[in-house]
Amino acid sequence: MQNNNVPSPIRVVLDAMGGDYGPRETIKGAVEALNRDSELEVILVGDEAPLRVELEGYDLSGKTVSVVPSEGKIGDDEHPIRALRQKPRSSIMVATRMLNNGEADTLVSMGSTGASMASAVMILGLMEGVERPCIGGPFLGLAPNTMLVDMGSNVDCRPALLLSFAAMGVVFARRFMGIENPKVGLLSVGAEEAKGNRQVQESYQLFQDSRLNFVGNVEGMDFFTGRADVIVSDGFVGNILMKFTEGLGSALGPYLLQQLSAHLSARELGNIISDLWETTNLPRKMGGPLFGVNGAVILGHGSSTSEGVAGAIATAVKYVKLDMVENLQAGLAEVQLQTQVKV
Amino acid sequence: MQNNNVPSPIRVVLDAMGGDYGPRETIKGAVEALNRDSELEVILVGDEAPLRVELEGYDLSGKTVSVVPSEGKIGDDEHPIRALRQKPRSSIMVATRMLNNGEADTLVSMGSTGASMASAVMILGLMEGVERPCIGGPFLGLAPNTMLVDMGSNVDCRPALLLSFAAMGVVFARRFMGIENPKVGLLSVGAEEAKGNRQVQESYQLFQDSRLNFVGNVEGMDFFTGRADVIVSDGFVGNILMKFTEGLGSALGPYLLQQLSAHLSARELGNIISDLWETTNLPRKMGGPLFGVNGAVILGHGSSTSEGVAGAIATAVKYVKLDMVENLQAGLAEVQLQTQVKV
Numbered sequence: 001m002q003n004n005n006v007p008s009p010i011r012v013v014l015d016a017m018g019g020d021y022g023p024r025e026t027i028k029g030a031v032e033a034l035n036r037d038s039e040l041e042v043i044l045v046g047d048e049a050p051l052r053v054e055l056e057g058y059d060l061s062g063k064t065v066s067v068v069p070s071e072g073k074i075g076d077d078e079h080p081i082r083a084l085r086q087k088p089r090s091s092i093m094v095a096t097r098m099l100n101n102g103e104a105d106t107l108v109s110m111g112s113t114g115a116s117m118a119s120a121v122m123i124l125g126l127m128e129g130v131e132r133p134c135i136g137g138p139f140l141g142l143a144p145n146t147m148l149v150d151m152g153s154n155v156d157c158r159p160a161l162l163l164s165f166a167a168m169g170v171v172f173a174r175r176f177m178g179i180e181n182p183k184v185g186l187l188s189v190g191a192e193e194a195k196g197n198r199q200v201q202e203s204y205q206l207f208q209d210s211r212l213n214f215v216g217n218v219e220g221m222d223f224f225t226g227r228a229d230v231i232v233s234d235g236f237v238g239n240i241l242m243k244f245t246e247g248l249g250s251a252l253g254p255y256l257l258q259q260l261s262a263h264l265s266a267r268e269l270g271n272i273i274s275d276l277w278e279t280t281n282l283p284r285k286m287g288g289p290l291f292g293v294n295g296a297v298i299l300g301h302g303s304s305t306s307e308g309v310a311g312a313i314a315t316a317v318k319y320v321k322l323d324m325v326e327n328l329q330a331g332l333a334e335v336q337l338q339t340q341v342k343v
Numbered sequence: 344m345q346n347n348n349v350p351s352p353i354r355v356v357l358d359a360m361g362g363d364y365g366p367r368e369t370i371k372g373a374v375e376a377l378n379r380d381s382e383l384e385v386i387l388v389g390d391e392a393p394l395r396v397e398l399e400g401y402d403l404s405g406k407t408v409s410v411v412p413s414e415g416k417i418g419d420d421e422h423p424i425r426a427l428r429q430k431p432r433s434s435i436m437v438a439t440r441m442l443n444n445g446e447a448d449t450l451v452s453m454g455s456t457g458a459s460m461a462s463a464v465m466i467l468g469l470m471e472g473v474e475r476p477c478i479g480g481p482f483l484g485l486a487p488n489t490m491l492v493d494m495g496s497n498v499d500c501r502p503a504l505l506l507s508f509a510a511m512g513v514v515f516a517r518r519f520m521g522i523e524n525p526k527v528g529l530l531s532v533g534a535e536e537a538k539g540n541r542q543v544q545e546s547y548q549l550f551q552d553s554r555l556n557f558v559g560n561v562e563g564m565d566f567f568t569g570r571a572d573v574i575v576s577d578g579f580v581g582n583i584l585m586k587f588t589e590g591l592g593s594a595l596g597p598y599l600l601q602q603l604s605a606h607l608s609a610r611e612l613g614n615i616i617s618d619l620w621e622t623t624n625l626p627r628k629m630g631g632p633l634f635g636v637n638g639a640v641i642l643g644h645g646s647s648t649s650e651g652v653a654g655a656i657a658t659a660v661k662y663v664k665l666d667m668v669e670n671l672q673a674g675l676a677e678v679q680l681q682t683q684v685k686v
Contacts, residue, residue: 140591142591142594142595142598143594152532155532155539155540155541156540156541187583188579188583189495189498189578189579189582189583189586196498196579197498197499197577197579198498198499219582219583219586220582220583220584220585220586220587220588220589220590221586221587221589221590221593222590223587223590223591224590224591224593224594225590233583234540235532236531236532236539236540236580237579237580237583239532239562239563240530240531240532240562240563240576240580240584241563241583241584241587242563243532243562243563243564244563244564244566244584244587245563245591246563246564247563247564247565247566247567247568248483248485248566248567248588248591250564250567251485251486251567252485252595255485255619255622259615259618259619260603260606260607260615263606263607263611264603264606268606272602272603275602276598276602279598
């Protein structure tokens, strides 16, 4: 799907059943997004009866919101591909088909990551040169200009796959984050070329040859040093890091409460701790794009409340406005051309 | 080396040349440790002239401290095994030999981790059933009862190697941390058996069969949930996590400074930030034991100042008092016996 002109209004199709708190929080988040952005249109996909019940609580005058019925949802505990076959009318399948048919410009889902990805791959297809899609973006409020890719879908990655992650990360960093010539680093255990596991060692030369702005291996602390703008790892490491940071942010709250309760009012403390929590939970606040599929798909955290849903919708709108899908396709083609020339 | 009776005084041999700030901070740290523990004896190994110069600044009356001369040191940038061959009289080699000969009860080094490990393996030898040594311990002040093993020496680990890490971690958690029946988790990207990279998937069944108190896969947030006491990963992931946490702790300082400067005095703020920094840098404060070699070796962070050196010496003393080397050997034998019986 190519958008040479930015559509207006931007039509977001939302898997309203998805996530731990759908449809209550997904619908609440959609309404919040509609309140903030008058140019927005939201299409809610889900079991019709509960959606209608939820919607009754809101004043929707002047807002463009519609309901498209679907049947059932796919849970985190289900095998994604099997579940998609068994539930072809499930919310994620219906929503993805709408994106593919041009009935929407972007899709937002808080549902099972595996099911959202599988649905996107099956229906939208992969971009040329991409073997598997990935998730990426900045993940720390403390380091908002450093992005991590992959955040958790692909374990055991071959070098060419990591290179495709990097190429898409660079496009995202340039267009979405406004970094002119993003520096790319391979996440490892030492800066030297010989340092790292087999996967990193095998990837180093390919990255070196790719003419990406490759700065070599980076280490865990380099999320905070600015040595690289795009830090590339497989999804095993990326997912562990992301969840570790979430856990750390939650643990810091009680710690600071204890440290600071003598100095600050309960309200001041509450603000600081909630700010800190957000700082360590950026993807929960804004969602993350699914790179490598032919469509604008934004995945949110399963435990998102309305604020996370509204944040993911805002990310989706920006993603469409910046024409990210076409830019990612172009970025991939460029890297592949360069790699082929070099080889 | 077996210690059926705890030696008194405990003789710590310190690679005084090691680390970014040796011998100045290593010697300062040794003196701090001697001030705190009257039962301690410290043997400083290093280039004699600079060591004598540093020692002149201290009042050592009533303290048992001696200097054993060596020639040169091995840097972080050198290939460990090659450097050991070229510098057989280097501080780490001389110190390790003293431990092996029974001239010291425990060795503390802030020097090149690779060189310290290689020297320990060459001179002390590996425990039976251990293919490679590893580093482990609690690494977060926010989660002081959760230990991580391996923290950064072994990438690309086979299942049996991870199992040996776990077995040693369990002994450490039981004896050193006082946890009666430590729960063991494999660090992965989901709790289900099928989740994880190939390494984790291949290890799961072996762990299941081992009769360790295996609770299955754990995730990044489980460092803070208490689901497992001993979290096992390869050193690639472990090292990235440890360095990431260090970086995060350093970045939180300026962040909190900004958030809190209106509420707290500079002094109060300084205390809180330094406490937080320690909380995210536990290994820098107390060092970490090298598991799997036939001797009590404690490795400290290369950038340790005197406090880190004194902390590592305290860890070394506790390690000897708890007879950890013999206990680790016994723990390994037990796991191997069980695994063989099951197979």
